[in-house]
């Protein structure tokens with residue numbers, strides 16, 4: 001029998017609390033990243049102990065492989081159709097539950113899965129809670145074809161909104177571009193503070209070559225924030241209209 005790994009206590013607290021939102025028979029979206037990994041472990045433990053059925057769709061190949069290795073069954077989003085709940089991590093969470101995601105380069109599938117769900121709940125440790133989004137570089141997934149031109153257009157769009165800086169291509173340690181599960185590149189925008197997230201989202205979505213950005217606006221309905229002492233704080237809790 002494989003022993004459960006030792007998890008960061010804050011991430012573990014948030015993950016365990018999130019497993020309590022899962023009801024037998026649910027159609028569930030599984031997120032990506034280190035906090036989502038903890039959730040998948042804790043969920044698999046609960047499913048094994050209680051023996052109930054779930055239908056799960058994954059936001060990444062990595063999460064799908066982990067979930068299957070722990071005995072959870074994974075189907076495609078198209079096979080399931082619509083989800084009751086998605087549980088995912090985040091890079092930043094603001095007081096209105098707007099998010100930056102994509103630190104793991106999975107924000108395209110994460111956004112598709114989250115918006116195909118009745119509810120999206122974020123699990124995170126308290127380092128992710130911010131007053132204003134933007135300290136974490138904003139990930140933007142772009143098509144490899146003509147990506148330098150796409151970067152230039154984004155840079156010009158940023159300047160038009162009063163932001164400086166040049167989008168930085170995300171690279172592996174060896175120098176190769178990071179590829180998303182869809183085979184695209186990721187540009188990271190170092191903005192420091194995002195004053196008008198909807199305007200920024202609109203600008204990015206209007207650039208040819210941009211597939212998806214990591215701003216999740218009005219998508220998350222609750223955040224479970226784990227603390228180092230193993231307790232959790234819930235932000236939100238009301239479903240967004």
Ligand SMILES: O=C(CO)[C@H](O)[C@H](O)COP(=O)(O)O
Pocket residue numbers: 031032033034035036088089090091100101102103104105106107110
């Ligand atoms: O958006 C994501 C992946 O694209 C992750 O959810 C985000 O990066 C948080 O990851 P972690 O739980 O490892 O801090």
